[in-house]
Amino acid sequence: MKTMRLLGILLLVWLGATGAQAAVSALDDEGRTVTLPAPARRIVSVAPHATELLFAAGAGAQVVATVRYGDYPDAAKQLPVVGDANQLDLERIAALKPDLIVVWAHGNSAAQLDRLKALKLPLFHSEPRDLAQIGDSLRRLGVLAGTGAAANAAADAYATELAALRRQYATRPPLRVFYQVWHQPLLTINDRHPIADMIRGCGGVNVFGAEALLVPTVSREAVLAARPQVLASSSVETREDETLSPWRGLSRFEPVAKQAVVMVPADLISRASPRALQAMRLLCEGFERVRARR
Template structure:
C-alpha cells in the first residue's frame, strides 16, 4: 500500500499542469492545476484536508468542523446535511470535497450541474483513510506532506495489528448514540478498529451499518466491555447509565470505557489515537478476568 501511495504522489507531483485522481465513487476528478480554494462538506473531511497539508487552502467548511484549532475559524456554509448553495457559489471554489453518504444528494447534484469540481470521499478501510489523505494532497499540491502523514498512519495501524493479532478476544458493545441507542455492525470502520484490537463486536452481524438496538439486546448479549463516546470530547456520562445493570459482565468488572468520539468516529489520521486507546482498554479488560 505504501508503494502505491508513493507512486501516486510521485505521479501527481510530476505534473505541473492538470492534476487527476480517482475519488471514492470511482469518478475521475481533474483540475487544470492544484486547487487553491477548497470547501469541505463534513467535519471529518476538514480534518483530512488539514492533515494533507492543505488547510491554508480552505475557504469554508460546515458546522462542527473543529479540528485542528484553525478549522474553527473557517467561514461556515451550513451543516453537512444542508448547506447554503449561494454561499458556496459566491466563494468561487475550485474544489469541493463531499461526504458521499452524509451530504444531501440533491444539493450535490445541483453543485455538480453548476460545473463545480467535486471529489467524493467515503473511506471504509484503514488503507482508504491513508489514500484519501494522499489524493487530497495531490489535488491541493501538497503531496509530499500528505504521503508522510499517510505512511505514519499506516505504520501505526500495522504496529497495533502485530501487537494484538493473537490477543484473546473480548466481547465488545460499541455505543455510538444514546437516544435512540445505536451501535455499529462489522462493516463499520469503528468495528474494524475493534477487530484490530482483538475485540469482537457483539452486534457485528446486523444488516445496517449503524443500527438502532434496544436495551434488552445489550443485556442479553452480556458484553465483557462497553465502549462509548458522548455528546462531547470529555463527556463520558453515557457510561454512567450502564452502572445500574450489574448483571452485565462489563459492569461487574468496571470495563466501561470512554473514547473521545472524534478520535474514533471520524475517518482521519486521529483514528490511530482512538485505536491505540481502544486497544489499551481491551487489554485492561483481559487483565481483569
C-alpha cells in the first residue's frame, strides 16, 4: 500500500513537472467538435465579439492577438492587431503559434477563413444565434481555455440578468419594430438574429422576422407597408445621424411622426457578447418611452 501511494505521488509530481494535461473538447457554433490536447494557452481572436467572450470567460491572459475594433475590455487594447474582418495577417498569426483561433463564420471573409484552415490550426467558429447562446459560448470557451470555473460563474450571472430583463419587459404591450442595420442599402434582420431576440425580450415584434435571410435587404416601400410603430437602430454616439436619412420628411412614417426612434450604441448591440444585455436594457427602456407617449 505504501509503495502504491508513493508511486501515485511520484506520478502527480511527474505530471506537474511535464505540464501534462488531459485533452479538452467543445462544440462550436457550427456543430463541429473542437478538441485540443490540453487547454489553450495561446489564443488568437479574429472577431471583436470573440475577444469579449474570451475575456469574459476568464481567458483574457491567454489571448495573444485580436483584430481591429477588438477593443473591449481595456486590456484588449494592448494586444497585437492581426487584421480586420476583411484582411488578416496570416503570417503574423502563424508566427504567434496559437493553439486555438476563434473565428466568426459570417463576419470574417470566406477567403480569409479558408486561408486560416490551411494553417492546420484548431478553429472555433463563434456565432451565437440568440441571447442564451452567448452564455453557452462562455462555458464552451471556458472548457477550451481551462477557465471553466470563471466561465461558468460569468455564464450564470449572465443568465440571471437575462431572465430578469425578460421577466420585466417581455410581456409589456407589444410594439411593431423595424430594426435598421444600415441605410444604403436598407438592411434589417430576421427573427434568427440575436438582436431580434432582444426585441422579443423587450415586448417587441420584428416586422421582418419571417424573412429568409439573416440580414435581408428591404425597400423603403416594404418598410412603410409593414407599418412599424418603432424604428430601432444603432450609431456610434447613440444619436440620430445620417442612418435615418431615408425617413426624414416622411410624416406618414409613424416612428418619425411620433418620435418613436430608439438608438443604441453600435458596439453594444452589434456584438454577441455579455454586453448585449446592456444593449437590450437600453432597447427595452426606449420601448417603454414609446409606450408612455402612446
